[in-house]
Amino acid sequence: xxxxxxxxxxxxxxxxxxxxxxxxxxxxxxxxxxxxxxxxxxxxxxxxxxxxxxxxxxxxxxxxxxxxxxxxxxxxxxxxxxxxxxxxxxxxxxxxxxxxxxxxxxxxxxxxxxxxxxxxxxxxxxxxxxxxxxxxxxxxxxxxxxxxxxxxxxxxxxxxxxxxxxxxxxxxxxxxxxxxxxxxxxxxxxxxxxxxxxxxxxxxxxxxxxxxxxxxx
Numbered sequence: 001x002x003x004x005x006x007x008x009x010x011x012x013x014x015x016x017x018x019x020x021x022x023x024x025x026x027x028x029x030x031x032x033x034x035x036x037x038x039x040x041x042x043x044x045x046x047x048x049x050x051x052x053x054x055x056x057x058x059x060x061x062x063x064x065x066x067x068x069x070x071x072x073x074x075x076x077x078x079x080x081x082x083x084x085x086x087x088x089x090x091x092x093x094x095x096x097x098x099x100x101x102x103x104x105x106x107x108x109x110x111x112x113x114x115x116x117x118x119x120x121x122x123x124x125x126x127x128x129x130x131x132x133x134x135x136x137x138x139x140x141x142x143x144x145x146x147x148x149x150x151x152x153x154x155x156x157x158x159x160x161x162x163x164x165x166x167x168x169x170x171x172x173x174x175x176x177x178x179x180x181x182x183x184x185x186x187x188x189x190x191x192x193x194x195x196x197x198x199x200x201x202x203x204x205x206x207x208x209x210x211x212x213x214x215x216x217x
Contacts, residue, residue, distance in 0.1 A: 003070040010074020017079060021052045023163040024146075028053060030171035030198075031140065037103040037110065038174060039132045040142045041124075041191055044116040045156035045212075046199060049144030053169040054111065056080035060102040061111040062095050062127075068117065082107065100135055110135070111142075114191065119155050122196065124188035132177040139191060141172035143199040145206040157212055168206050172198040 034040075040059075042050050061076055063069035063083040073083035082102060086095025099110050112131065114124045132139045145168050146161035161167050172194055180187035203210045 003067055006067040006070035007074040010071040010076075011078045012074075013071065014075035014078020017052060017075065018055065020163070021055060024052070024161055025164075025166040026053065026169070027166060028169045028171075031173055032171055034109060034140055034171060035138050035174055036108050037135065037137045038140045039128060039135065039137050040109055040111040040171075041114045041128050041139050041195060042111060042142050043122055043156070043195055043199065044113040044119075045121070045151075045154075045158045046143045047113055047116075048158065048160060049146065049167045049169055050111070050142045051076075051079065051081075053144070053167075054079075054081060057109075058082065058107050059109050059111050060084060060099055060107040062086060062099065064117050081111075096131055096134055099131065103135065103137070109140075110137070114188075114195070115156070121156055122192065124192040124195075126184045126188060128191060129177065129180065129184050129187045132175075136177075138174035138176055140174050141191070141194045141198050142169070143172075143195065143202055144169045145199075145202045145211065147206060149211065151211055159211055166206075168202060170198060170202045 059081040061083050063073040063085055065085050069085060076083045084095045084098035112128050114128045115122055128139060146165045148162040148165035150160045152158040180190055200210050
């Protein structure tokens with residue numbers, strides 16, 4: 001399937017997700033309202049609930065220059081958000097400029113899956129730190145849990161809420177990029193720890209136990 005076909009399939013997927021969203025009950029908490037603009041940092045496996053909570057918000061995100069990226073871009077568009085094309089390995093600088101233009105035009109925030117698109121699982125890549133520093137916007141850790149959910153066997157252990165479940169979306173305290181360690185690797189570790197702590201605490205609150213476990217592979 002070419003990128004055009006993948007994008008059209010993504011539009012259909014996004015419309016399906018809109019219908020699926022109505023089968024869930026929602027609770028949003030933590031650091032709200034969010035700073036504008038800001039960069040949401042999300043684990044790839046916890047993307048679904050956070051993305052659906054932003055339906056119609058105009059959030060801008062990044063999708064890779066591949067058929068998978070075209071599929072994601074179509075789905076994001078159907079959910080009332082927007083995607084710029086690029087990744088750390090292909091078109092990263094161009095995508096950052098497009099992110100900045102979208103924020104300047106009024107997009108409320110940028111959302112990035114910090115260990116995507118292919119992992120390693122729960123290892124923060126430098127892109128989120130570079131984007132926050134270049135945009136001059138705080139990083140806000142974001143995650144979700146659900147009262148009933150399935151954890152897929154995919155590389156990202158994606159969490160999928162079951163219909164009828166209550167989805168809890170939570171935003172952590174913003175991280176000022178200027179206050180992060182100068183070393184990009186060290187800054188990424190700070191972001192990863194904030195995300196892991198937030199996710200574990202929310203799972204404990206909602207389920208009484210972690211969905212992923214506390215350790216990493």
